[in-house]
Amino acid sequence: MNGDLRVWDARFGHSKCLVLVKEAHDLGVAGSDFSLCHGMQGSTDVDFPFGTFLLATCGFDNNVKLWAVATSCPKLSVSIKAVLKGHESNVMCVAISNKGHLVASGSGDKMVIIWSTGSYENLYKIDYHSRYVTCCSFSSDDSLLVTGSGGSGNECALAVWRLDHGDDFIDFHGIFVQEAKSANIGSVLENPLNKQLSNWATEDVCIWLKQEGLNDYINSFRGNKIDGNGLMHLTEDMLKKHLNVAALGDRTKILYCIENLKISTRQRDPANSLPDEFFCPVTREIMQDPVIAADGFTYERQAITAWLESGKTSSPMTNENLHHTILTQNRCLKALIQSHLQND
Numbered sequence: 001m002n003g004d005l006r007v008w009d010a011r012f013g014h015s016k017c018l019v020l021v022k023e024a025h026d027l028g029v030a031g032s033d034f035s036l037c038h039g040m041q042g043s044t045d046v047d048f049p050f051g052t053f054l055l056a057t058c059g060f061d062n063n064v065k066l067w068a069v070a071t072s073c074p075k076l077s078v079s080i081k082a083v084l085k086g087h088e089s090n091v092m093c094v095a096i097s098n099k100g101h102l103v104a105s106g107s108g109d110k111m112v113i114i115w116s117t118g119s120y121e122n123l124y125k126i127d128y129h130s131r132y133v134t135c136c137s138f139s140s141d142d143s144l145l146v147t148g149s150g151g152s153g154n155e156c157a158l159a160v161w162r163l164d165h166g167d168d169f170i171d172f173h174g175i176f177v178q179e180a181k182s183a184n185i186g187s188v189l190e191n192p193l194n195k196q197l198s199n200w201a202t203e204d205v206c207i208w209l210k211q212e213g214l215n216d217y218i219n220s221f222r223g224n225k226i227d228g229n230g231l232m233h234l235t236e237d238m239l240k241k242h243l244n245v246a247a248l249g250d251r252t253k254i255l256y257c258i259e260n261l262k263i264s265t266r267q268r269d270p271a272n273s274l275p276d277e278f279f280c281p282v283t284r285e286i287m288q289d290p291v292i293a294a295d296g297f298t299y300e301r302q303a304i305t306a307w308l309e310s311g312k313t314s315s316p317m318t319n320e321n322l323h324h325t326i327l328t329q330n331r332c333l334k335a336l337i338q339s340h341l342q343n344d
Helices: 202-211 215-223 228-232 236-241 248-268 301-309 331-343
Strands: 005-009 016-021 029-038 052-059 063-070 077-085 091-096 102-107 112-116 122-126 133-138 144-149 157-165 170-182 186-190 290-292 298-300
Touching: 016 077, 052 091, 052 102, 063 091, 063 102, 102 133, 102 144, 112 144, 202 215, 202 228, 215 248, 228 248, 236 248, 290 301, 290 331, 298 301
Parallel strands: 029 091, 091 133
Antiparallel strands: 005 016, 029 052, 052 063, 063 077, 091 102, 102 112, 112 122, 133 144, 144 157, 157 170, 170 186, 290 298
C-alpha cells in the first residue's frame, strides 16, 4: 500500500480522478469521510470559505488527518489542515459529525477519540471496547455515536453513545451495547450489569456510577481508568486521596454499592470458576442435560432440540451439515457438572 489519496468526480458517472495526493498516510489509507456542510463549524480558519469542504482521513500511520477540499476554484484543490495525533495503533475508521464540528476515530488500540474540527483538540476518549475498533458513525442530528469493534466470538461488540455537550464540555454515556455471541447463533442485548465485574471496562464503571446517582465522580473514575478489577479493590482511603471523593457520605455509599455489586454478581453466576466445557455453546448457560450431537459438540438438550426443530440442518458451531439428528446423553459431563456444583 502506497498511502495515496484520490478525490473522484462522482457526478454523472464520470468516475474521473480529480486530485491525487501522494503518500497522504504512510503504509496506507484506512478510511475517509466528507463533511456534509461547507466549512467547519467553530473554526476561525479564514482559509475555509464557502465552497470548501472538510475531509477526514485515517491510516496505518496511527494518525487522523483533516483536509480542506476547495471546490469553488477553477480547479479542485486539496490542502492539509491538521494532523491529529493520539492513537497508539492503526486508525481503522473515521467519521465527521453532520454539523462538521466533531470528528470520531477508532483504532487498533481499542480507543475511540473525539476531536474538535475547530481547535483540532482531543476532546474525549472512549475506553470501552476490548478489541480493535473497526467502525464509527454519528446520527443525523449528532446526538448519538455508534462504535463497533471486531474480533471473534463474543469479542465483537456494538455500542451506541449519547452525546451531551455544553459550552465548554463534552461527555458520552453508553445507552446500548450489543455483543455478538456467535456468527451462527445471533446476538444478545448486553448491559454492563449483566457482565462479570472483573470484565468491566472503565466505561462500564461510569455507566454504573450514573445508575447509582454518583454522576459527580464519573470524570474522576474515568480519568484514573478504574475498571471492574480496580473497582473491586477500592478502599475508603483510595476514594478520598486519589478519586477526590471528599464527602464521607459519598465514600460510604460507593463502598456499600460496591459490596452489593459483588454479592449480586456472585448470585447471578455461582459458577464463576467452572470450566468452559460446562457451558452450552448456544445459550452460554450451565448445562443441565448435556447431549452430544452429530458434530461431536455437547449442547444443552433443550437448546439443540430447538435448533433442529426450527428447520436447521447445520452445526451451530461449524456451520457444516449434520449427518444425523440423533442426540446422545453425555453422562460423564453431566456427572462432573453436578459434582462440581454440589461441592461449591
